[in-house]
Structure formats: C-alpha cells, structure tokens
Amino acid sequence: MCGIVGYVGSRESTPILIEGLHRLEYRGYDSAGLAVARRGRLRVTKTAGCVQDLRDRLGKGTTGTIGLAHTRWATHGEPSDLNAHPHVDAGGHIAVVHNGVLENAEPLRNRLLAEGVRFASDTDTEILAHLIAAAVEAGSESLEDAVRAVLHRVEGTYGLLVLDARNPRELVVARNGSPIVLGIGDGEMFAASDVAALVRHTKHVIHLDDGELATISADAYRTSTMQADRTDKTPAAVDLVDEDYQLNGFSDFMRKEIHDQPRAGRRVLRGRLDERFATARLDGLGLDARQLRAVRRVKFLGCGSAYYAGQLGANLVEELARLPADAEPASEFRYRNPVIDEDTLYVAVSQSGETLDTLAAVQELKRKGGQVVGLVNAVGSAIARECGSGVFLHAGPEVSVASTKAVMNMSLSFALLALLLGRVRDLSMAHGRRLVTALAAIPDRITDVLADEKQVIAAAERYANTEHMFFVGRVRGWPVAREGAQKLKEISYVHAEAYEAAELKHGPLALIDHTMPSVVIVPDDELLAKNIGTIEQIRARGGPVIAITNADLPDGLAETVIRLPRGEPELDPILFTIPLQLFAYHLATTLGRNVDKPRNLAKSVTVE
Secondary structure (H helix, E strand, O other), X not given: OOEEEEEEOOOOHHHHHHHHHHHOHHHOOOEEEEEEEEOOEEEEEEEOOOHHHXXXXXXXXXXXXXXXXXXXXXXXXXXXXXXXXXXXXXOOOEEEEEEOOEOXXXXXXXXXXXXXXXXXOOOOHHHHXXXXXHXXXXXXXXXXXXXXXXXXXXXXXXXXXXXXXOOOOOEEEEEEEOOOEEEEOOOOEEEEOOHHHOOOOOOEEEEOOOOEEEEEEOOEEEEEEOOOOEEOOOOEEOOOOHHHHOOOOOOOHHHHHHHOHHHHHHHHHOOOEEOOOOEEOOHHHOOOHHHHHHOOEEEEEEOOHHHHHHHHHHHHHHHHHOOOEEEEEHHHHOOOOOOOOOOEEEEEEEOOOOOHHHHHHHHHHHHXXXXXXXXXXXXXXXXXXXXXXXXXXXXXXXXXXXOOHHHHHHHHHHHHHHHHHHHOOOOOHHHHHHHHHHHHHHHHHHHHHHHOOHHHHHHXXXXXXXXXXXXXXXXXXXHHHHHHHHHHHHHHOOEEEXXXXXHHHHXXXXXXXXXXOEEEEEOOOOOHHHHHHHHHHHHHOOOOEXXXXXXXXXXXXXXXXXXXXXXXXXXXXXXHHHHHHHHHXXXXXXXXXXXXXXXOOOOOOOOO
C-alpha cells in the first residue's frame, strides 16, 4: 500500500530516493522519510507531511551513495514525524522501511520492553529495527542472516528494506504478502514497492516471491528463501516508459486516464477478436475448447471497483454463455469456508495484481484444488504469478487512486470471456459476429461519449452541493450503478448509495425527497418501460432524477438527461460507466477535491 524506494551505487542517493517517492505518491500516504548512510552513520529525515515537505527538510549533510525511503499510510500509530519511516534501532545503525502489518507486534514489543529497549514510536516497524540490531550484535554472519532470523519470529505481512550504516555497500530486501521489486542498473541497484519508481533508471527488474529475501549491492544481487537456499531469478523486461507517468498537458491523472480509455480499449481488444469464427481469443487462459465446455459455473473475485466489474462480467457470462455466474468480494471469500467446485472457473480480478484480499483468495482456491485464472494489469505481479494463467489488461499505468481505464478494460475482458464461453456452447455464429463487431466499435464509441463531455459537466455543477445521492440500476444497470456510487463517494466525499431499481420500494424510497437526487441507469433494452416506471416513482416523491440513457425518454421525465449512443444491449453497461466517471470527476473538482489522491485511500491495498 505504501511506497518503498532503495538505492545502492555510485551516485548520490537522495535525489533518486526523493524522485522515487514522488512517483509512488499515487499509492496513498500520510508521512514520508528517508535515511542515507555516510561514514558509518545514518542520516534520517522524516515528516508527517508530503514528499515535497520531506524534500524541504533535507539538510546539506543528507548525502550518501546508499539509502532507503518510504511513504507511510498509518496502520500502527497516528501520522506523525516520530511514526514516519524509516525506523532505527537504539544504536542508530539499523534503518528499516516496511509495508505490511506484524500480527504478533504486541508480544514482541512487550518482550523488548522487558529487556530494557525504549521505543521512539508507536509503530510495529520499529520492533523490526531493534530485533535486527540485536541479531547483528548476537553474531549473525551477515545482515541478511540477521534479517532472516528475525523474520522467522514475526507473523504477518511485509515488504521490507534494511540498511546497516556500518556496512554501506548493501541493502537487504524481503517480501511476504507485500510487493517488492529489484531494479538492475549499470553499476547500481534499486529496490521499490512498484515499478513506477524505477522506470527512469532501469528496464530490467526482478519480482520477489513471498518468503524470499535478497541482498543487493552496486554490482550484484543474491536471492534466497527463508531457509537460506539460493534462488535463481531471471530478470524481466519492463515495457513501461517514463512518459507513462507524466501528465502530458492534463490537469491531473484521473482526467488523463479517463481520456486514455479509447486507446486502452484498443490495446486490450487487439488480437483477441476472431472475426472468422465470430469468437474471442484468450490464449493466456491456457484452456482449450474441451476444457472451456467442461466449465459449469464462473465466479469472479475482486475488491471495490474490480468486484463491481465482476458483477458486470457475471451478467455477461449468464447472458451469452447461459452458465450460472456470480461475483463476490474477495475480502469476504477469503474468510468464509467456501465450497470449491472443480467444475467452476474462478476469475481473480485486480488492477495492481497485488491486492492482498484477492491474493489470499487465490491461495485458498489453489490449496483446495480450485481452477483459478487471473485478470490483472501488472505483468509479474503476485496474483499473476500465483495463478499462472489468465488475461492481461493492457490498460497501461494507472496513477490516480480511483480506477477508470483499468475498470474499462476489465469489463471488455469479461465480455471477451463471455463471448468465448458462449461460442463453445450455444451462441450462434450470427450473434457472435454481431458482438465481435460491437466490441471492435467500443473504443470509437468511448471517444464519442468523451467528446460530449459538456452535458456531464453541466449536470455535475448543478448537483455539486448535494449531500446525498442514490444510484439506481436494474439487471444490466445494477453493477453500473454500484460503480457510479463508488466513484462519487471516493473522490468527492459526497454520500452515495446504489440500489437495485426494484428494491427502492422495499425501504430506500422512504428517503426520497427534493434533497435526494437519483442517478438512474436507463439502457434502451427490454426493461426500458420498467426503468421509466422507476423514474416516475422517484418523481412522484419529489426526487430529482439524472437519467443516463441511450433511449428516447418522454419529455420532462427527468430533470437532467445525459445521452449516450446506442449499441448492442448486452454491451451497453460497459459504455454507461464513462459518464459516471466524468460525473464524479467534475463534481469532485467543482468541490475542490484532490481527485488523484482522495483521503484515507490508497491505490494498491496490500494490508488488511
């Protein structure tokens, strides 16, 4: 969830560390700090503010060719200068930055207190610094051995980076449940929690697996297991460029990423639409036609927007392939004792590929013999490696916390999966061709919706002072409504709730009055009359209505109408997400919110 950057080489480390932290600001944080080693001493600078505040605090003595840095999102202890990372031992030699949570922090802290250790912070991470220092003093042969010995004593998750000022030639890295990647340079090495911090400096990276450690120096690296067995890691090429993380004339990353959706959509569809056989090609699944026909149920697992996109995917699978399908929050699935069916295809969905709840669900599925594939946007991510097969989203880097283009590509990928499953069953060639043509046209239709952005801006400005809002959808429109409410609440802080249209009269209708606007999803499909009836019920109670529609609605039915181009009914929900993204964005900016970094949220949730 937080940002980690480390460097060892011949250059001054501080500018590299600060730049890396800036690249990781999108992950969400509330404090920042760094430590460099010079002449056997640590120089530590920390702040409860932002990375720029940290830069402003740096003194002239904060120099050295090895160092580590961190942006923290508070778990143990409030955001403060003292609780910011890095944390050091009492002797001031060992510096530690850490993502994750130590579940046995309290007994470890109590034992150290009984031994006379005095703590400077409320964090669980400081425990690691004291334990590692004690292991070094007890005669560990290397810093790596000391870290390994300590990690055998802790329970929980960690992405860990450790520096000993008395040996300013190497850093020790460890991973368990929180991502860490090594960057290989020319006479220098890097470590980070996200490739975004490294793309300016290297094109070759190594992804550590859970339970793996690494020692890096300027010209070498060594990886090993918790049992000290060497592991041979092959570097992977990075297909990202520095420009991917630039605004390129946009005011913020969310707006840039909304407008990048036509290109992102073309990337995820390229080479996957088979016009000859009117089907989709998803070779990454590793499933042939016989294996696909053996699937009797599909279950999508994700968190937040990935879960809502999974609901959309489940609807598509049921509609096109006539297979039972549903979606469930991975965060709930991992804590149940689910019945795992060998005939069910489980699809784990994550933008980052590192979402802890989804990764844990995948591991539980594999332990019980479930058939699971991944759908992620990060090559080499933990979920991608754990699943071994699946679909790559090709959305490109997504910096804003609120996911837009990745969610779009999730939905398009689900449509491809539904088409593929349908065509190995009873979906006709004619219907397949219709859908292939419609899918190929979606990027251009997204462009058309974005070109008509002014109608959404007017609606957002009209309702910017609203304190509460309903989002309402029926069947195909229900996941769209949920995603719309999610976007509005997370970036504008306006209270928003989504309801199935038919459920309004079973309780929520009591809240409808002139102060409660409702955004109603109205596709031009077989349920049009039903959705018009829902709007009339809301209007009868004085509720303002914002209709998102590609249908011809009666004049005066809704106060505000946002119109979309017509398409194939099965695929309409994919396009309907665009105006809801724009509505949330423009309402939030009208209120002066920081849309890229909403409060209390982070891009990649790798802690419980």
